[in-house]
Amino acid sequence: MFQRSSLMIAIAALAMFVPVCAGAQEYPIKPITLIIPWPAGGSTDLTMRAIAESASKVLGQPIAIDNKAGGSGTVGPATMAASAKPDGYTIAQLPMGVFRLPLMQEVPWDPSKDFTYIIHLSGYTFGVTTSAEGPFKTWQDVVDYAKANPGKVTYATPGVGTSPHVGMEQIAMLAGIKLTAVPFKGGAETNAAVLGQHTMLQADATGWRPLVDAGKLRLLMVWTASRSPNFPDAPTLKELGYPVVYDSPFGIAGPKGMDPKIVAKLHDAFKKALDDPAVVATLSKYDMVPNYKNSEDYKKFVVEVTESERKVIDALGLGKKN
Template sequence: MSRYGLRTAVFAAIHVAVGALLATAAGAQDYPSKPVTLIVPWPAGGSTDISMRAIADSASKVLGQPIVIDNKAGGGGTVGPATMAAAAKPDGYTISQIPITVFRLPLMQEVSWDPAKDFTYIIHLTGYTFGVTTNADSQFKSWKDVVEFAKANPGKVTYATPGTGTSLHIGMEQIAAMSGIKLTQVPFKGGAETNAAVLGQHTMLQADSTGWRPLVDAGKLKLLMVWTAARSPNYPDVPTLKELGYPMVYDSPFGIAGPKGMDPKIVAKLHDAFKKAVEDPAVIATLAKYDMVPNYKNTEDYRKFVVEVTESERKVIDTLGLAKK
């Protein structure tokens, strides 16, 4: 190549690089200039879907663009985040709710994502109230009844969960191990399906978040226990795990992330919008309907939380013998 040709090529490369940097800067400056897609990895109509829609609606008013909910259920809440990690551009226009299953399932089986490398963590939002319900016509009037029946009939007690590897699945297996009983999990995609399973007596129990609340309030389901640190103010007669002799609290907190490589300025805009959303009285009221409360962590603290919770989950999975071989 001649000296002139080489110089031309160098100038062209510099021009392309500078152009790309300017485009990136402009993109962050103008963000968002179109609707943002928020993946909810659970079916429509469940407690997570309803709460995330309320949060998204409030955050959209801060961003000045609609936030469109895309329900991608399956895999205990991992299909949506995995799809985003594999295919979405890191431009801030596709983000996802991130359940703890995203950190836990890679410890149990081979998956397509690495929670430490494939996501840009934005903000930690809230957590769940979990509980175990049974059909109102069930023979079980208390958790003690379940344990006694399970001891006499190993493996016969079935329970519905929103998926293998979810906090509900792991929590129930911990409870079973501590009780010296064997339970049989029946995994579904989300709360609407687990509700239907226990209502139709296709399973004997349901372990899920408070999507069951309307059915409990209507007298169609009976709440046997809650997994919170203290009794629910909505169900003051229902015991906690600790009161039943299990030294456990499960609230499975969650947040929002995007694909890896997002511009920090875009992350900051999303963080600020969703922070204002979880401070919105209307959002707090919606969360309260499902016994959920804001549990805010900023971007840096959320990253630290991911590391901490992954290690704590590793210990639980190892203890239960569920670690991948």
Template sequence: MSQRNRLMVLLAAAGMLVSAVAHAQDYPTKPITLIVPWPAGGSTDISMRAIADSASKVLGQPVTIDNKAGGGGTVGPATMAATAKPDGYTIAQLPITVFRLPLMQEVSWDPAKDFSYIIHLTGYTFGVTTSAESQFKTWQDVIDFAKKNPGKVTYATPGTGTSLHIGMEQIAAMAGIKLTQVPFKGGAETNAAVLGQHTMLQADSTGWRPLVDAGKLKLLMVWTGARSPNYPDVPTLKELGYPMVYDSPFGIAGPKGMDPKIVAKLHDAFKKALEDPAVIATLAKYDMVPNYKNTEDYKKFVVEVTESERKVIDTLGLAKK
């Protein structure tokens, strides 16, 4: 390469570097899309809209929600990882299913390589409900029926491989019973399924709360470490003899290759959103508590949770062959 050509290459590289730095400094200059991989109207959607609205005030640009449901919460993040530019204008909520499903089946993404982790936000209160007209008044009623009728107790979940699916299978194994999962796309569908008695049970996050409060559904258990202050009479898994706590914590990530300066701006905006009283109130409505982790701690958490899930999947015999 001639000296002249070498100089032109260096100038071009320098120009690209200056452009990238300017882009990071000016970011954001247009609306940001936040993919929520669940249907509109559920607890995740409502809480993420509150968080996005608060973060947009810090960023100075709208953060708009794009619901891409399916695959137990993996379709949206997988689509982002495959198609979005790493410019900070497309990000996604990441449920634990994103880390768990690759252990169970072949998928199109690698959680260790395909995402730029930004911030860890919060987790869920999970519970098992049944229709108010159901024969089940307690979880023991479910066990007694299931032992006499193996496989006939059906339960709705927001998808195969979700924490609700894996949690229910762990509970069933410990109780010595056989349950049958019926997967849906999200809380609106699982609510309709159990309310209409198309399934006997529902295992989901607190999108069921309005129906429980209205007396249309009965809450049989919660999966938190302590009883919910909203339902002090409902037992936890541990109280029922299952040594588990499931809250399926989640955060936000973008596609791989994002500029660290843009990641930092997004992190700071969403951290402030978690401290917003309006956001805290919305989370509390659904028994969700802020569970903040910065970018580096979130990356470490991903490694830890993947290994933890690997052990559970292996124990249940659900690992991919």
């Protein structure tokens, strides 16, 4: 009787143990949710959808997109960090604002503790556009007008603390002018703002490309290291005399505490997606250059970029007051 009881206990214990061990091996067994912290239709949304579709084929499960905009791209990742289980079924695109905003104000997350970094993917081509019907033909026109009318030049950005916002403020500082930022939730809204001349300028990623191609918006500059092959007539910041480059690289992360085996499966699937010709074509369409880093290198990058951003934020006087 004792031996039979011991055997039954052992079998029961094994039955409980096997599913736990098998979880990482069987993952994924259901659809995965990818949070994109920007509205649908922008350049980030469109490229991340292409990447997710390719990765889903490798994983054997669909990846559902959840557009959770707000907070300069931080609401989605912050919500995931606070409430999602670390089981690999909820992950998010992480924009630079996740690392930058804690330097500017009190937030309920800590980039060094609250995320599991999976893979670093790419970066943006940012540019400054204006209505084709507006008065500005070049960036120098903007500078001249702003010097004569301090604070009257308005520009749309996807939010306070985003790279377009911080980048424009640094450019304004270097140019000796004062601009007025008008925050929105993402590229669709910033496009509408400058197209309707509700703001005089727009600083954002290449979600504006169709409007530039159609001749409705005028591209005054790009923030890349060299001229974009898609916009060869648009000068870079360096060509305009500003020794800076902004590409706001981004990646994918999950909540803290994820199983390393699950992280590895997600990493490998998204790494393969970067080599997919369809993804390469989509990235090229929106001037996004692959910028791959594995999970460990991504974690190291977070430490480095946070310190780098701290210096810029402090120089601009945007740091939070202790």
